[in-house]
Amino acid sequence: MSNSAFTNEQTSYLEAFFSGLTQGINIPHLGQDSGGRFTHEEEETVYGTPVDELCREEVVKHEQNGLDCYDAILANAAANEFPKDGDVFRYKFHGLFHVTPAQDSFMLRCRIAGGAVTTAQFRGLAEISRDWGNGFGDLTTRANLQIREILPPNCHKVLMKLTDLGLTSQGSGADNIRNITASPTSGFDSEELIDVMPYARAIHHYILNNRDLYGLPRKFNISYDSGGCISVCTDTNDIGFYAVRVGENEQGVEPGIYFRMQLCGITGHKQFATDCGVLLTPEETIPVAAALIRMFVENGNRTNRNKARLKYLVDDWGITKTLEETQKKLAFPMRYFPLEQCEKSRPKVKHGHLGVHPQSDGLNYIGVCIPVGRMTAEQMEQLCAIADRYGKSEIRLTVWQNLLIPHIPDEDLEEAKAAIKAAGFSFAPATVTGGLVACTGSRGCKYAAADTKGNAVELGAYLQERVPLDQPVNIHLTGCKHSCAQHYIGDIGMMGVPVKNESGETIDGYDIVLGGGCDDTQAVAREVWKGVAFSEAHFLIEQLLVAYLSKRENKETFAQWANRTELQDLQSLLTANVA
Numbered sequence: 141m142s143n144s145a146f147t148n149e150q151t152s153y154l155e156a157f158f159s160g161l162t163q164g165i166n167i168p169h170l171g172q173d174s175g176g177r178f179t180h181e182e183e184e185t186v187y188g189t190p191v192d193e194l195c196r197e198e199v200v201k202h203e204q205n206g207l208d209c210y211d212a213i214l215a216n217a218a219a220n221e222f223p224k225d226g227d228v229f230r231y232k233f234h235g236l237f238h239v240t241p242a243q244d245s246f247m248l249r250c251r252i253a254g255g256a257v258t259t260a261q262f263r264g265l266a267e268i269s270r271d272w273g274n275g276f277g278d279l280t281t282r283a284n285l286q287i288r289e290i291l292p293p294n295c296h297k298v299l300m301k302l303t304d305l306g307l308t309s310q311g312s313g314a315d316n317i318r319n320i321t322a323s324p325t326s327g328f329d330s331e332e333l334i335d336v337m338p339y340a341r342a343i344h345h346y347i348l349n350n351r352d353l354y355g356l357p358r359k360f361n362i363s364y365d366s367g368g369c370i371s372v373c374t375d376t377n378d379i380g381f382y383a384v385r386v387g388e389n390e391q392g393v394e395p396g397i398y399f400r401m402q403l404c405g406i407t408g409h410k411q412f413a414t415d416c417g418v419l420l421t422p423e424e425t426i427p428v429a430a431a432l433i434r435m436f437v438e439n440g441n442r443t444n445r446n447k448a449r450l451k452y453l454v455d456d457w458g459i460t461k462t463l464e465e466t467q468k469k470l471a472f473p474m475r476y477f478p479l480e481q482c483e484k485s486r487p488k489v490k491h492g493h494l495g496v497h498p499q500s501d502g503l504n505y506i507g508v509c510i511p512v513g514r515m516t517a518e519q520m521e522q523l524c525a526i527a528d529r530y531g532k533s534e535i536r537l538t539v540w541q542n543l544l545i546p547h548i549p550d551e552d553l554e555e556a557k558a559a560i561k562a563a564g565f566s567f568a569p570a571t572v573t574g575g576l577v578a579c580t581g582s583r584g585c586k587y588a589a590a591d592t593k594g595n596a597v598e599l600g601a602y603l604q605e606r607v608p609l610d611q612p613v614n615i616h617l618t619g620c621k622h623s624c625a626q627h628y629i630g631d632i633g634m635m636g637v638p639v640k641n642e643s644g645e646t647i648d649g650y651d652i653v654l655g656g657g658c659d660d661t662q663a664v665a666r667e668v669w670k671g672v673a674f675s676e677a678h679f680l681i682e683q684l685l686v687a688y689l690s691k692r693e694n695k696e697t698f699a700q701w702a703n704r705t706e707l708q709d710l711q712s713l714l715t716a717n718v719a
Contacts, residue, residue, distance in 0.1 A: 206233030235309025255283030357440030513541030588619025590636030
């Protein structure tokens with residue numbers, strides 16, 4: 141056996157693991173009985189909530205843990221049948237979504253810790269899409285990938301191949317902790333304070349190996365920001381860890397790199413995560429996150445789905461009690477430190493995930509624009525070939541539905557750029573298409589009121605020809621109030637709503653909000669127009685961008701201009717369009 145020391149990643153993982161063991165003392169495993177049902181002691185309750193008061197999804201989980209439906213997946217595959225009743229929900233524990241009536245098939249959602257994927261894995265995902273899906277891969281706003289149109293006989297084949305690739309989809313849907321996101325340039329960002337990828341991977345594996353971290357009251361998001369120049373929208377997460385530097389101080393805290401913990405980001409409800417006063421060493425983030433999640437598991441609302449996110453527990457309890465209850469599950473005291481005594485990281489570079497940028501090691505990354513995140517399987521393989529030939533066989537996915545190919549030497553940049561163009565993609569920043577973000581939309585989601593991906597591609601092509609932008613502008617199209625595309629943080633946010641045309645037919649329409657942002661430009665966009673038919677939105681947004689370019693002051697950003705412009709002046713653009 142080698143006597144060499146553990147790497148930083150191995151050390152952080154082991155510390156998290158043993159801390160997790162300490163947390164588990166005297167905690168009933170899962171709150172489940174011998175039949176695998178979620179119960180509390182011998183009462184007919186789920187973490188204190190009487191069974192007859194549970195909402196429908198909680199009853200489904202009480203009857204059988206979603207992780208235990210693999211036999212149903214196999215049986216339905218053999219019979220070529222879709223799941224029925226509660227199994228429709230339980231399949232989501234394995235990342236399989238029956239998306240009827242939009243499509244009578246399954247959507248697969250992966251887990252890719254921190255968005256870091258090898259070319260072997262990405263090529264394998266392309267093979268899954270070609271062999272058992274629709275031949276496309278869709279990048280998501282959680283830096284992972286979805287594959288659609290999978291049929292029942294192939295579900296287990298997909299899950300097995302994911303495992304063979306070193307990937308998983310476990311817990312990527314339903315009431316579970318979603319994909320862990322991290323700064324996509326982490327490890328080679330010259331501005332970052334710390335490489336967060338080891339910690340994103342450590343908590344990813346901790347979740348996978350602790351069964352009691354499944355079946356939360358509602359979904360849960362965690363993100364790590366390295367303090368670097370590229371945004372990962374960490375303040376939109378239930379737990380956001382922001383890297384900071386602490387200098388000499390009178391509080392007795394050793395100077396160094398720490399993380400601030402922010403809580404309760406849920407931008408679909410117009411709320412960003414806020415600092416809770418806690419300062420953590422990098423290694424402490426894993427056990428503290430696990431303790432807080434376990435506290436949420438035991439105390440979150442299981443009767444009302446609309447009040448089941450962490451935000452509502454904190455609204456009810458307050459931050460002080462929330463942290464006190466979390467502390468009870470930790471083997472060490474949390475550290476409190478004034479936010480104002482932490483050194484702030486530099487502002488984020490908007491669209492810094494696009495274009496050619498130098499790395500801290502003398503190499504370069506190219507941020508590739510994938511319009512609304514959609515690629516063919518062939519294009520995925522072409523990107524892998526580029527990363528193999530010119531990089532180090534690694535691809536980084538971003539929350540902006542684009543990707544990075546890192547580790548490219550200077551002498552190979554021109555060939556790599558030409559190969560990206562040959563694959564059908566661009567890498568230019570500050571374009572309309574580079575700032576488009578769109579959820580699945582009505583083609584693949586029963587909740588969506590508009591074809592967001594199709595509309596976004598059409599809108600992007602229309603604007604690209606007519607409006608020469610010289611500054612980045614983000615346009616987010618989301619299909620419904622769930623806001624999977626986070627329309628409230630876009631410069632221009634569009635939420636799908638049904639509208640009637642002159643013939644009385646229902647057509648795609650949008651409520652439009654302006655002036656959103658995150659991180660150092662944090663703002664919830666304000667509503668300006670309601671119920672605009674998509675056919676009218678083309679010209680309206682064109683006129684909006686033209687007005688911005690002509691009326692801005694001192695190269696101000698779109699959000700700055702939109703937020704200082706009177707509401708009636710903005711709304712007059714639609715009136716002029718109708719006239």
